[in-house]
Amino acid sequence: MVDQRPPLSSVSDFATWEPVLRLMLADDTDRRAARPARVAGRISQYGTSLAYRGSMSSTALTAVEGIQRALARGGVQEIAFRAEVQPDGGAALGLVWPSPVVEPALGYPDLGVLVLVDGSFAAPWLRRPDPVTGAVPAPSADPELLERTLRERLPDAVGATEEEIAAAEARLGVTLSDELKVLYRVTRVYGGDDFDLEEADRAGGAVGCELSGVEHLYSIDAAVRNPGWDLGATHAVSAAPDAAVQSLAGSPGWIGFGTNGGDEFAVDLTPGPAGYFGQVILVGHEESLGAELVADSLTDFVLGRTREERRDRGGDKLPAVARVGTGCLETIQAAVHPALEVLTIGAWDGTPFSLAPVTALPRLRTLSAVPGTLADPLEVAEFRGLEFLELGAQEWRALLDAGAVPRSLKAAAVKVRDEDHLPVVALANEILALWDRPEIVQTLLTGDLGPPA
Known part of the structure; x- marks a missing residue:
């Protein structure tokens, strides 16, 4: 308007x-x-x-x-x-x-992402952890050694009561690992009105991070790490059989217990197939998916026996994510796979692509195509599970005129090209009107x- x-x-x-x-x-x-x-x-x-x-x-x-x-x-x-x-x-x-219905785009010429469903997130930020019924603590997990070490380092510390630990478990809805319980039986760190900054510093030095109090334990929230649709829609999460850490945005079993001043340390109660129950992971503040394995156990972490294992980025590659165009795949057929979730069509000087090979794929949820790269934009109407769609103004015009905009969408974007600069807001408002958005x-x-x- x-x-x-x-x-x-x-x-x-x-x-x-x-x-x-x-x-x-x-x-x-x-x-x-x-x-x-x-x-x-x-x-x-x-x-x-x-x-x-x-x-x-x-x-x-x-x-x-x-x-x-x-x-x-x-x-x-x-x-x-x-x-x-x-x-x-x-x-x-x-x-x-x-506008409350527009997430600004990183690319300045573009209007931004139209949020069609209030409070919606891209699929990776809704993914829950896979079951971990067979997960066990690492051989290095040693609650007795951990307790002796902490008491030696913190001889005057005041620990949390069993009632305080049970209250934390009830609030979080999980059973804490034995090692984490030992940590807080030695020092609760914060004690409400009797908070002692020096004690907190000593506790952090003994453990190896800025330590949270037992009443401040928290689950890493996937929603907090959500980067928005502009970036989120093009990501996928992997399920590598040899991954120690599940490639998630967050998990009820990622129990944050401290920081290094920016990133969050968490005890992982929902490890990957090759991980251990209670391992220590680092959730980076500059990353929106996954975490890095720091130590196989809290005992290892406190004793300084850390390890380096970068988080798995395999989910953003074939077959889950495919990029077609100059310098990438040269045909749509090359992207076809039952696991395909994200299809991006970039700059292309050849014959425009038909989407027919991928319209029936069961998991395809994101389609982004540079203006002029689609042979028939109306093929988009054949998709049944699209959540995010990014097209040029002419392609959107064709879908709107034909009444063929997929109603499964949760977010959308208009890819700007020179001739589309000024009319793009009016076009975006037509899309928003289909969902009764402001x-x-x-x-x-x-x-x-x-x-x-």
Whole structure:
């Protein structure tokens, strides 16, 4: 929709944006060749995503800072913009305001991901751990040795009571490993009103990490690690038979007990096929799936007998994930496999692809195709389990006109190409309307930048 009453009047003035547009058009070859020039970007309260060469002029910097201050005053996190400038200087500028139904894309020209189902996540972030009925503690797990070591290192520590440990198990819905119970019988670390910072530091030094108190034990939550649909939809999780750690976003059996200042250490009660019950894993804050094995047991961890085993990334490869196009697979047939979950069609100079070979695959949930790479966009209607769909504007137009947009979708994206820059918001609103989602607000401005220098 076009907003008739711009949310921030100072930002919704073409003159405010003129220095930014001139900055981005400084190396403008399109208008010199008598073609329209198209630019897009984002400005947030704390940063920018602008495509330009060279340094930012003082005029442009002042304009950007003014926009950022206006956003801060209005409580607006970010504004996206896209503009089309004619060879004679006539300019149309669209300001796209934040929306609760849009996850901003990493690529600045794209509008972002349309969240069609409120609170939805890509499949890998919904996956639960596989059963681990045969998992046993590592041979190195030695609760008696662990307790002696900790009491030697922490002779004056106050441990948690059995009632406190039982309360933690009840809250988490799991039975803690014997080693973890021993750890907290020696030191509970935090004790409510009688918290002692020095004691906490000593406990952390004795264990080897910044230690959480028994009442602060927690399960690693998959939702917290969710990177959003823009990245999440193209991932898959593996089930390698020789994996020590299950490639999950989180698990009720990943019991976080401490940190290294950024990443989380957890005792793993739901290990992979080659792992041990109670092993220690590291959940990286910069990663959204999987964890690294640190030690076979908590005893090993405390004694410094750590190991390095990188997390399994096999789930993002064939047969679960396939990439077709220049430099990748050259045919759709090469991607066909019952386990295929994610199909990405990239840049391609050859004959457009037919989707017929993959429409019946039972697990395919994500399809992303660069504009112009599909022979018949209406083949998308044959998919029954798609959760995420990313297509160009013309392909979406064909699906909308035919009433063929798959209703199984939870999220969608419009892949921007030059000619699709300004109309993309109206197209996105048509998609959102099929799910009765709120419209995106766009403010349209016009101005004159004059001919190219």
